[in-house]
Amino acid sequence: MISAPFDYHRPSSLAEALSLLARHGDDARVLAGGHSLVPAMKLRLAEPRVLVDLSRVAELRGISEKDGRIVIGAMTTHAELASSSFLAAKCPLLTETAPQIGDIQVRNKGTIGGSLAHADPAADWPPVALALDAEMEVAGPSGSRMIAAAGFFTDIMQTALRPGEVLRAIRVRPTGPSVAYVKTEQKASGFALCGVAVVVDRAANRVSVAITGIAATPFRASQVERALEGGPLTAERIGEAARVAAAGAQLLSDMHGSADYRAHLAQVNVRRAIVRASART
């Protein structure tokens, strides 16, 4: 349980972090909270030669509001998100999801940016980012750019981040209280066998639904969303719409849950999440 040798850098600014990544190229990995990468290194499933630890880069931390958007620094921990009264009022889907992640140790060290960039197919933040139509603010050698959540998760554990880039912040619009995150977790790891994030936009009469844990990447359940367009959110309509939750998805299947089981969980959790979100006013 001892990792392969590696060089360790702990830059104090984003510029310094970017220059370290540029210098070391493919040998380097970004270390955020370390709750996925470090265990993998100890088991020698990952052997980066250089780690660039972002924990001292102050500009990557914290929650603020700018131009009508909530801006969450990538190195903000799950625990910081869970306990933010600002977020509880402005974007409650974040404060509902954060306490459902891992255990207390993971929440105290793990970060929202680390989770999104790692893009584990069963992680909890990716569906939340999708349901909120979040934007990822990315810093790289040639400046900053924004990536929409819808185009961020490209394949299993793959994102639209390019080599040498760092996820800097996540931007979301404030929402009303009609949101929910409902998951069935794999007991040993806490990862989602199926997690569903829902945002009900009453003004626009629209429901956003995103699902994690059942396919190689998290995805928006657009068929469910379409089925609910422009009508009242009655139990009957929700139940009917939830039936197509997993339609068209290439379902994961492993020792923790067969494809059929995951499809079933998706239907149940989509229904529960929409019912719960729509009851919150």
Place this chain on the structure above:
Amino acid sequence: MVELSGTYQVPAAREAVYAALQDPEVLRRCIEGCDQLTETEPGVYDAQLRLGLGAIRGRYTGRARLRDAHLPESFTLAVEGKGPGGHVRGDARLVLADAGIGTSIACHATGDVAGALAAVGSRLIQAAAARLMERFFSTLAEILSRPAASGD
């Protein structure tokens, strides 16, 4: 136990597909993360690979052995691999059939994984293997659709 099957179409005649599937350079390009692949004796291939998903990536050595070959219809590749995270053993049976102007390849693979890889990676192994297989055949189709670039 990992089990995968799939059927893939490639735009080339059966003989050409069969030959490509025994060509170390074609195999190297089709296996994502394969740095080096050499035929050490007829039908035996040794490979150096960098396998993984995202940040979880390690160096592995592998050996594939060709058996039950019926030219140009079918063959089995028996694969063994090991790396710091564990070891892998598996069989892939490929059956080639004429399909219009091209060839369809039916692949059925089974494998076992042991070591740390199996203990913590089980959630991801099936998906990682499926991705490798998809990439293998999509690259193969790409190579065979540009015969001049098939690397000899």
